[in-house]
Structures are given as structure tokens and as C-alpha cells.
Amino acid sequence: MSGARGSQPTILDVAARAGVSKSAVSRVLSGTGRFSDETRERVERAAAELGYVANAMARGLVRGRTHTIGMLVRDASSMVYTALHAVMERRASELGYRVVTTTGVGRVEDEKSALAALVSMRVDGLVVCSGLLPAAEIAEFAPRIATVVAGRPELHPALSSVYCDETDGGTQIADTVAAAGHETVVVLTVPQDNALTQYARSQAMVARLRGRGVAVVDIDASFVRPPADVAADVAEVVRESGATALMCPTDRLMLDVCDALHRLGVEVPRDVSVTGFDGVYPLANDWIGFTTLAQPIERIGREAIDLVVGRIDDPTSAVEHRSLRGTVISGRTLLPRR
Known part of the structure; x- marks a missing residue:
């Protein structure tokens, strides 16, 4: 019989039901050591009747592996x-x-x-x-x-x-923006101590655009800054500098900033084109239509x-x-x- 009502049956319960020793149950359930076909059948039947599920981690520790x-x-x-x-x-x-x-x-x-x-x-x-x-x-x-x-x-x-490859990805998406004819571009950059990945890709965007003769306005998108504040800076730059494109280090930030820009009266892509980075469903869905760099x-x-x-x-x-x-x-x- 198993333990108290609601408790999980143990290896001792299986041994008692099967009429064998605890070590015999352990050998059968772990598949190690010697045991007869009769012992195996008795142990497996008792385990099934009791609803005993062997602890995979415990078995793994005996073998030196937990899988x-x-x-x-x-x-x-x-x-x-x-x-x-x-x-x-x-x-x-x-x-x-x-x-x-x-x-x-x-x-x-x-x-x-x-x-x-x-x-x-x-x-x-x-x-x-x-x-x-x-x-x-x-x-x-x-x-x-x-x-x-x-x-x-x-x-x-x-x-x-x-x-x-974050540098290659940032370069690819920057080339796409430059090839579309945008001459002044806002890039949202993230500090290295916030995220190594976003730092690398945003720096690659800036370097590539400038290398192609595109004017770049760098706006801080540190994690402590709310998207609404970042969007307010973007809207001001778009209106004052004539920037026609915005590059974001993630699709998630792109979505948040686009939403905030809409509330500020700046429409995407009518007033400013926008790109993202990551390309993960659902934000990579065709219905949404983000221009982005999809990671593999x-x-x-x-x-x-x-x-x-x-x-x-x-x-x-x-x-x-x-x-x-x-x-x-x-x-x-x-x-x-x-």
C-alpha cells in the first residue's frame, strides 16, 4: 500500500507491493544490475498499480547524469x-x-x-x-x-x-535604409551595460550609415527611459532636422515608439519610416508589416x-x-x- 492519502508512492511502496527488496526495485527501474524477467514484471506491475513515477533526477544522480x-x-x-x-x-x-x-x-x-x-x-x-x-x-x-x-x-x-552576427545585422538593415534614399536618419542606441546585443547592432547601424554619407542623429534609448520620452525626442528631431527614417534596436521598442509617435501626431511611415530588429513572431507577421532584421x-x-x-x-x-x-x-x- 502507498503512504497517506494524497502522498506520492515511494520505492518502498513498490518493493512491498512486488514482494522484492528496495535494491531490486532500484535495479529494475534504473535498468542497471542483474534481475530476472519475473522480478522485472513484478516490479513494473506494482509500479503501474501504485502510479509510481520514478524520479528521473534521482536516477540520473546514480548514473552521474540527470539529463x-x-x-x-x-x-x-x-x-x-x-x-x-x-x-x-x-x-x-x-x-x-x-x-x-x-x-x-x-x-x-x-x-x-x-x-x-x-x-x-x-x-x-x-x-x-x-x-x-x-x-x-x-x-x-x-x-x-x-x-x-x-x-x-x-x-x-x-x-x-x-x-x-549583430554587426552584420545592423549593417544590413542600415544598407536597406540608405538604399531607400534616406539622407537624415535617427538611430536609437542602447548602452553596452544595458544589453550587449542591442549596443552592438545600434552601433553598427550608426557606423554604416555614416560610412555611406548619411546624416545620423543618435538618440539615447537606455532601458530606464520610457518609450514615450524616446518618442518625444524623435518627434522633435524629425520636425527640426527633417529626418525621414528612424532605426530601432528591437521590434518591441519599435512598436512602443511608433505607438507613442502616433499619439504625438507623427505617423509611420507617412511622416517617418521606421525599421526594427529581431523579426520574431508575432511582430514579424506580414499583417503588421515591420521592416526589420530577422534573427535565425x-x-x-x-x-x-x-x-x-x-x-x-x-x-x-x-x-x-x-x-x-x-x-x-x-x-x-x-x-x-x-
């Missing part, structure tokens, strides 16, 4: 991280792993503590999806556990990584899991840095200048 990957996601509300997480969970499942996820709260010390908590759960590997945590802080875990950085450019010699999220997620599982299987495998190209999506928010 669990710990994932740190900076912002669970971000559509990019949500999409990346979904891809990674799917790929991990295909390879026989589960994913345990924790999220950051915007502070380096909290994200590092979150990684330590995952390690304490005896996960086999770590995937870090954050543009905030410095490489040196992540690398401290690498000698003890297979660790991969996903979704941001990371070239630390101890950390494998897979990411969209499917490849980033799948390859990140492949890398971490590869390092779990062979801790001596070489560190890899995989840089993937994004793709410009042409939408209705960018109009050509006559």
Missing part, C-alpha cells in the same frame, strides 16, 4: 527569449534532455546567483541567454559544467557560443543545444563560436524617398 539542461533567460517577457526558449526545449527533448529555466531580474549579481542555483540542481549543462551577464562571470562555471552562451556575440576562449532563432536555439550536449558527452571538445547571419524583411514601415 537536464539549465537555462538562464534574461527576460521571460521578451518575444526573442520566448521563441529561443521554445526552440531549445524542443531540441533538448529530441536529444533526451529536459530543460530547467530560471530568469534574470536585470542585475548581474542576480543572474550569477541564478546560474549557481541551476548548478546546485545538478544539471548536466548550462545555456545562458542574456545580454547582461559579463563573459567572465559566466566563464567561472565552465570548468565544472558544460556551458554555452546563446543569442549574443561571445568570443570568450572558455565559452562556446552561437548567435546572430531556430538555428541559434537548435545549435546551442547541440553544442552543450556535445560538451556534456565530451568535456574535452573544442570551444566553438558560431556566428549566423540574419535576414532583412521588407515591410511597409520603410518607404523609399523620391
Whole structure:
């Protein structure tokens, strides 16, 4: 019989029902050691009758593996991280792993503590999806556990990584704006200590536009600034400098700023063309029609899991840095200048 009403049956309950020892149940359920067909049938029947579900993590600890990957996601509300997480969970499942996820709260010390908590759960590997945590802080875990950085450019010699080439993406979308004939462009830039990814792409936009002779007005889009304040600055620049295009470091910020511009009487794309960055559903939907740079999220997620599982299987495998190209999506928010 199992324990008290509402309690989960234990391995001792299974052993009592099957009439065998606890160690025999453990051998059958873990698939290790010697046992007869009769013992296996008795244990499996007893487990099924009791509704016993073996603790996969406990079995893994006996074998030295939990078949669990710990994932740190900076912002669970971000559509990019949500999409990346979904891809990674799917790929991990295909390879026989589960994913345990924790999220950051915007502070380096909290994200590092979150990684330590995952390690304490005896996960086999770590995937870090954050543009905030410095490489040196992540690398401290690498000698003890297979660790991969996903979704941001990371070239630390101890950390494998897979990411969209932010500089190439920023350059591509800037070329698209310049080719459309825009001669004065507003670029929303993000400080490096806010997000490494957004910093890199916005700086690439500015550098490419200026390299092509386009006048650039740089507006601070630090995370502490509300989109309405950023939009107010943009509206003022558009009206005073004659800027005809606005480049945003994310689609999410693009949506918020466009909404605020509308309330200020500045219409997109009639008064100013706008571009984004990320290209993740639903903001990449054709009905919305954003002109944006789509990250290869499917490849980033799948390859990140492949890398971490590869390092779990062979801790001596070489560190890899995989840089993937994004793709410009042409939408209705960018109009050509006559």
C-alpha cells in the first residue's frame, strides 16, 4: 500500500507491493544490475498499480547524469527569449534532455546567483541567454559544467557560443535604409551595460550609415527611459532636422515608439519610416508589416543545444563560436524617398 492519502508512492511502496527488496526495485527501474524477467514484471506491475513515477533526477544522480539542461533567460517577457526558449526545449527533448529555466531580474549579481542555483540542481549543462551577464562571470562555471552562451556575440576562449552576427545585422538593415534614399536618419542606441546585443547592432547601424554619407542623429534609448520620452525626442528631431527614417534596436521598442509617435501626431511611415530588429513572431507577421532584421532563432536555439550536449558527452571538445547571419524583411514601415 502507498503512504497517506494524497502522498506520492515511494520505492518502498513498490518493493512491498512486488514482494522484492528496495535494491531490486532500484535495479529494475534504473535498468542497471542483474534481475530476472519475473522480478522485472513484478516490479513494473506494482509500479503501474501504485502510479509510481520514478524520479528521473534521482536516477540520473546514480548514473552521474540527470539529463537536464539549465537555462538562464534574461527576460521571460521578451518575444526573442520566448521563441529561443521554445526552440531549445524542443531540441533538448529530441536529444533526451529536459530543460530547467530560471530568469534574470536585470542585475548581474542576480543572474550569477541564478546560474549557481541551476548548478546546485545538478544539471548536466548550462545555456545562458542574456545580454547582461559579463563573459567572465559566466566563464567561472565552465570548468565544472558544460556551458554555452546563446543569442549574443561571445568570443570568450572558455565559452562556446552561437548567435546572430549583430554587426552584420545592423549593417544590413542600415544598407536597406540608405538604399531607400534616406539622407537624415535617427538611430536609437542602447548602452553596452544595458544589453550587449542591442549596443552592438545600434552601433553598427550608426557606423554604416555614416560610412555611406548619411546624416545620423543618435538618440539615447537606455532601458530606464520610457518609450514615450524616446518618442518625444524623435518627434522633435524629425520636425527640426527633417529626418525621414528612424532605426530601432528591437521590434518591441519599435512598436512602443511608433505607438507613442502616433499619439504625438507623427505617423509611420507617412511622416517617418521606421525599421526594427529581431523579426520574431508575432511582430514579424506580414499583417503588421515591420521592416526589420530577422534573427535565425531556430538555428541559434537548435545549435546551442547541440553544442552543450556535445560538451556534456565530451568535456574535452573544442570551444566553438558560431556566428549566423540574419535576414532583412521588407515591410511597409520603410518607404523609399523620391
